Amino acid sequence: MKVLVVDDSKAIRQLVAECLRELRHQVDFAENGAEALQYVADQDVDLVLMDVEMPRLNGFEATQAIRELRKSDWFPIVFLTTRTDDDSFCQGILAGGDAYLQKPLNPLRLRYTMVAMERIYLMRQKLQKSQQQLQLANQELEWLSQSDQLTGLANRRRLDSVLALQFALAQRNNSVLSVLVCDIDYFKKYNDSYGHVRGDECLVEVAKALSDQLRRSTDLICRYGGEEFVAVLPATLLVEARELAERMRHAVQALGIAHASSECGRVTLSIGAAAHLGQYSSPDELIKAADAALYRAKQLGRNRVEIG
């Protein structure tokens, strides 16, 4: 453990340090309560051995201040003191101390108090580790709950929350928010001709081609469901959204995935674009506008971009 020895007597500091080093602990020193408080504010420590009678801040005051400073971070504080009366003992424990050793120092008692405190310290280490693991597992779970299993893109759930946030930001900042709704053409026929496994592989490739086209960290592409994808493009004008949509359409066609029932013999994409400049009252309306443009793209022959 990393132990801070706080005592205004150099002789006692040296005596305690000798005992602790025999037990293979790392030792640092402070000469009074104020120094101890500064040390704990600046550095990590696993245990404090604290004298009580000291100039400036005494041991009880320093302990109270340390507990206040490191509220969520417990480490043992053990008093080393000549004050043997019950009142002092109670005062020390209430100030935030965990054990009370008398001076003159009995090395055996110090040694075994350290053994007891180290046991608690190790349990605490274990608890902290499992809390960290739990936190990581929760983060992973949260990430998974917002991702599409097949393509790894964000899923509908994440889209809903990001779109709601970006819509509110666009309203507040009077900025433009564009969306693209993309749909693979004749995908039912693709599945019918090549099977569902190839259909899934096609979705994965298309998803990657779409996400590869995004240039801004604030853009989001998600799998909206089935063979539909939605891109959310904050601070993006309709003309810019259209350019991106064309890039996406070309990228999918350039994959060269054979599709005998499609006009050009390859998998293609139809895209509807819409931009919110304050005219829509909800994210849903914005998506509906892009959806209507997508419908037109399908009507006009597919493999094209239409704007709402």
Ligand SMILES: Nc1nc2c(ncn2[C@@H]2O[C@H](COP(=O)(O)OP(=O)(O)OP(=O)(O)O)[C@@H](O)[C@H]2O)c(=O)[nH]1
């Ligand atoms: N392989 C696979 N197919 C899916 C998945 N999700 C949806 N589909 C299929 O995608 C097809 C979508 O068909 P439709 O909505 O009729 O659209 P389409 O055939 O692409 O026709 P257009 O959009 O008009 O060009 C359906 O056959 C769904 O079964 C999936 O996760 N994997």
